[in-house]
Amino acid sequence: MRRVWVTGASGFVGSNIAYVLAARHGVEVIAPTHADVDLTDGALVARSAAATRPDAIVHAAILNDFLELTARRRDAWEAFVGATRNVVDAANAADVPVVLISTDWVFDGTSPPAPAAEDEPPNPINMYGFLKAASELVVSQRARRGVIARVAGVQGVHRARVGGGRVARVQDAGFGYLVASMVEALRAGRPFTVWDGPGLNALATPTLATDAGELIWRALEREVTGVLHCVGGEHADRVALARRAVKAYDLDPDLLLTGPPPDGAIPPGIAIPRDTRLDATRTAALLDADLPDLDMTLARLGAELDTAWSTTA
Numbered sequence: 622m623r624r625v626w627v628t629g630a631s632g633f634v635g636s637n638i639a640y641v642l643a644a645r646h647g648v649e650v651i652a653p654t655h656a657d658v659d660l661t662d663g664a665l666v667a668r669s670a671a672a673t674r675p676d677a678i679v680h681a682a683i684l685n686d687f688l689e690l691t692a693r694r695r696d697a698w699e700a701f702v703g704a705t706r707n708v709v710d711a712a713n714a715a716d717v718p719v720v721l722i723s724t725d726w727v728f729d730g731t732s733p734p735a736p737a738a739e740d741e742p743p744n745p746i747n748m749y750g751f752l753k754a755a756s757e758l759v760v761s762q763r764a765r766r767g768v769i770a771r772v773a774g775v776q777g778v779h780r781a782r783v784g785g786g787r788v789a790r791v792q793d794a795g796f797g798y799l800v801a802s803m804v805e806a807l808r809a810g811r812p813f814t815v816w817d818g819p820g821l822n823a824l825a826t827p828t829l830a831t832d833a834g835e836l837i838w839r840a841l842e843r844e845v846t847g848v849l850h851c852v853g854g855e856h857a858d859r860v861a862l863a864r865r866a867v868k869a870y871d872l873d874p875d876l877l878l879t880g881p882p883p884d885g886a887i888p889p890g891i892a893i894p895r896d897t898r899l900d901a902t903r904t905a906a907l908l909d910a911d912l913p914d915l916d917m918t919l920a921r922l923g924a925e926l927d928t929a930w931s932t933t934a
């Protein structure tokens with residue numbers, strides 16, 4: 622596995638996968654930006670893949686705007702399902718594996734069946750989950766060597782942005798970035814309110830983005846196909862995750878508050894899956910991987926945050 626095309630490598634998850642492949646495993650990463658290759662352009666994707674001759678394709682790009690997904694349905698379909706079809710066709714033409722980065726939000730978030738195992742049929746309850754589940758079907762039905770790598774509650778630093786974070790660190794209904802956002806506030810002496818209550822993704826399986834990248838690397842190396850849950854080894858609710866991070870990083874617990882999201886913070890009319898814990902037993906066995914518990918995940922995340930923030934201080 623010498624050369625891998627990573628789509629969406631200027632994004633949060635994609636930049637971490639690209640980092641793991643290149644910096645830890647010596648892979649040449651091909652990472653055209655959205656401006657270089659719009660993945661909804663099938664002919665361009667085919668030309669680009671043929672010209673760069675990757676040994677695998679990892680598809681992490683998405684149109685990441687919840688409101689756009691319902692406001693511009695045709696564009697959203699093309700950006701998720703059409704782009705995935707184009708990437709899968711390029712992988713098939715090159716006879717290489719293709720990894721779709723997917724999400725725990727393909728599930729409805731009721732419990733049971735959470736924690737959902739790899740073979741649990743998806744049952745999405747919002748447009749994002751529906752488009753991801755439809756993209757998964759493209760891979761499972763069309764790819765000759767397809768991997769569906771669901772990631773969840775992704776924590777980490779953004780490796781394509783100076784400072785490692787969002788432009789303005791914020792919280793949303795999911796778990797993504799929650800720890801980094803909270804740590805940044807508390808380290809600056811500012812209080813941080815972890816949202817709690819109904820209408821939120823309350824329970825998930827927090828995952829360090831680089832750990833997900835390592836599992837994807839293993840899948841490629843071992844030529845594993847099918848559905849994988851590339852997640853951490855311990856489930857948590859939002860508040861427990863934040864409290865464990867406060868303890869792990871020796872932060873001031875008095876600055877950690879809990880409360881409902883401010884009015885207007887959650888887009889109205891969008892159903893949020895409550896409990897999206899993923900069971901990764903099959904994945905761990907297939908990849909011969911020890912999934913880290915929360916303490917290990919937080920220790921690794923702390924080291925990544927220190928490095929990212931010290932280089933931009």
Ligand SMILES: NC(=O)c1ccc[n+]([C@@H]2O[C@H](COP(=O)([O-])OP(=O)(O)OC[C@H]3O[C@@H](n4cnc5c(N)ncnc54)[C@H](OP(=O)(O)O)[C@@H]3O)[C@@H](O)[C@H]2O)c1
Nearest residue numbers: 629631632633634655659660682683685722724772775797
């Ligand atoms: N973040 C999480 O917590 C989380 C949790 C579960 C699953 N995931 C999955 O992880 C993947 C990446 O999410 P993310 O949070 O990393 O998103 P992100 O930071 O918004 O990155 C998305 C990337 O896709 C690119 N892109 C969008 N449309 C494109 C197009 N038509 N052609 C080419 N590139 C395009 C964007 O480039 P531009 O910015 O230039 O448009 C950007 O680089 C997604 O599949 C998502 O479902 C994420």
